[in-house]
Amino acid sequence: MGREVALGLLQMSCTQDKRENVDKAVGQIEQAAQTGAQVICLQELFTGPYPCQAEDHRMFDWAEPIPGPTTERLRQLAADLQVVIVASLFERRAPGLYHNTAVVLDADGAIAGMYRKMHIPDDPLYYEKFYFTPGDLGFPVIETRYAKLGVGVCWDQWFPEAARLFALAGAEVLLYPTAIGWIDEEKAEYGNQQYSAWQTSMRAHAIANGIWVGAPNRVGHEGPVEFWGGSFLAAPTGAIVQQADHDREQTIVQNCSLEMLDVVRTHWPFLRDRRIDAYDGLLKRFLVP
Numbered sequence: 001m002g003r004e005v006a007l008g009l010l011q012m013s014c015t016q017d018k019r020e021n022v023d024k025a026v027g028q029i030e031q032a033a034q035t036g037a038q039v040i041c042l043q044e045l046f047t048g049p050y051p052c053q054a055e056d057h058r059m060f061d062w063a064e065p066i067p068g069p070t071t072e073r074l075r076q077l078a079a080d081l082q083v084v085i086v087a088s089l090f091e092r093r094a095p096g097l098y099h100n101t102a103v104v105l106d107a108d109g110a111i112a113g114m115y116r117k118m119h120i121p122d123d124p125l126y127y128e129k130f131y132f133t134p135g136d137l138g139f140p141v142i143e144t145r146y147a148k149l150g151v152g153v154c155w156d157q158w159f160p161e162a163a164r165l166f167a168l169a170g171a172e173v174l175l176y177p178t179a180i181g182w183i184d185e186e187k188a189e190y191g192n193q194q195y196s197a198w199q200t201s202m203r204a205h206a207i208a209n210g211i212w213v214g215a216p217n218r219v220g221h222e223g224p225v226e227f228w229g230g231s232f233l234a235a236p237t238g239a240i241v242q243q244a245d246h247d248r249e250q251t252i253v254q255n256c257s258l259e260m261l262d263v264v265r266t267h268w269p270f271l272r273d274r275r276i277d278a279y280d281g282l283l284k285r286f287l288v289p
Contacts (some may be wrong), residue, residue: 001076002257003257003258003259004255004256004258005038005039005146005172005173005255005256005258006011006033006036006037006038006039006146006253006254007037007038007039007040007100007173007212007214007233007253007254008033008037008038008040008041008169009040009041009214009231009232009244009251009252010024010025010029010040010041010043010046010214010216010231010257011043011150011216011217011218011219011229011252012025012028012042012043012046012219012249013218013220013227013249014047014048014049014050014222014244015049015237016048016049017112018047018048018062019204021046021047021048022073024284025042025046027190027215028249028289029042029074029077029081029085029223030077030081031251032083032253033082033257035251035253036255037083037084037253038084038107038145038146039086039144039146039147040083040085040086041085041086041151041175041177041214042086042087042088042177043152043177043178043179043216043231044100044154044179044217044218045062045088045089045090045100045177045179046088046218047064047089047090048090048175049222050179050218050222050225051090051104051131052125052127052128052130053125053127053222053223053224054125054127055127055130057134057230059131059155060092060098062132063090063091063092063098064089064090064091064092065091065092065093066091066111066114067111068089068092069087069158070087071087071103071141072193074087074178075109075111077108078105078106078107078108079107079108079109082146083107083123084104084105084106084107084144084145084146084149085104085105085240086102086104086105086151086175087098087102087103087105087280088101088102088153089101089102089103089114090242091133091174091234093165094197095130097133098131098132098133099116099117099132099135100116100117100119100120100128100153100154101114101115101116101153102114102152102153102175102177103152104142104151105269106145107144107146107214108145111142112142112143112144113142113143113268115134115135115139115140115142115151115152116135116136116137117135117153117154117155118133118134118135118138118152118162119156119159120155121154125223125224125225126221128155139165139169141171141183141231147258148170148171148173149170149173149174149175150166150169150173150174150175150284151177152174152176153176153178154176154178154179154180155176157176157178157198157201157202157215158201163205163208163209163211164208164209164211165287166209166211167210167211168269171211172211172212172258173211173212173213173214173256174202174206174209174212174214175213175214175215175216176202176214176215177215177216177261178217178218179217179227179229180217180227181218181222181225181226181227181228182225183225184224185224187226195228198213198230199232199240200254201227202215202234202242203215204238206236206237207236207237207238209271210268210270211236212234212235212236212256212260212261213234214227214231214232215231215232216231216252217230217231217244219246219247219249219250220242224271225252229244230244230245230246230247231243231244231252232252233252233254236260236261236264236265237264241254241256
């Protein structure tokens with residue numbers, strides 16, 4: 001089979017107790033490692049409830065520095081288990097400066113790299129612009145013991161430009177820690193369509209870039225939002241290899257062939273046939289005067 005990596009995606013519900021949430025995540029990481037997972041990705045902002053349903057200054061109390069208490073605990077865990085952990089945190093960078101950040105802890109416990117969320121939404125019950133400064137690290141590929149990772153965060157997963165830049169920089173796996181769900185009053189009419197669009201967008205990234213894509217999402221009700229779970233892993237062909245349920249905590253672990261990237265890209269040569277001489281318009285906000 002050539003080079004492989006075992007990916008683990010953790011789907012959790014969260015409470016108002018930070019220690020309880022981190023303890024739960026640690027337990028699920030340990031279980032995923034026992035199942036054979038080598039790279040384990042947590043959902044977006046896993047240490048607490050999703051903080052952006054209202055513009056509430058008290059929610060900044062959930063933030064912490066990186067390195068900080070949660071990364072220190074996960075660094076030791078990664079080293080003990082010899083696994084890579086991708087952890088999405090509410091980062092307190094400086095007074096008045098906060099980010100939605102994914103930190104990647106290598107299998108020796110070292111911080112392999114960080115990604116700060118680049119695309120910041122502002123939608124009903126997702127008021128992230130109130131809390132988060134847009135990222136300033138670009139779209140780095142983070143090299144770990146087991147694979148080269150491109151890590152976006154939630155809203156980033158809708159943008160083909162970001163996925164392409166990760167792939168062009170050498171990523172073998174795209175991971176998108178996520179917190180997305182149905183607003184109660186909209187679920188009956190739009191629910192299936194919304195979930196399908198979410199998954200389809202990332203499957204398209206897998207196909208267009210010939211790359212593995214994994215999205216762990218939170219689950220459970222928080223206020224008027226029902227986080228829809230449905231965490232999934234897509235192969236470089238776009239096929240759904242595993243998908244979690246919508247209504248319970250669950251962990252996905254799957255062996256992924258990294259040799260498959262070359263096979264898919266030579267059969268579907270989208271990277272070969274790109275017209276890099278003709279894409280200047282992508283640097284414009286809009287092309288119509």
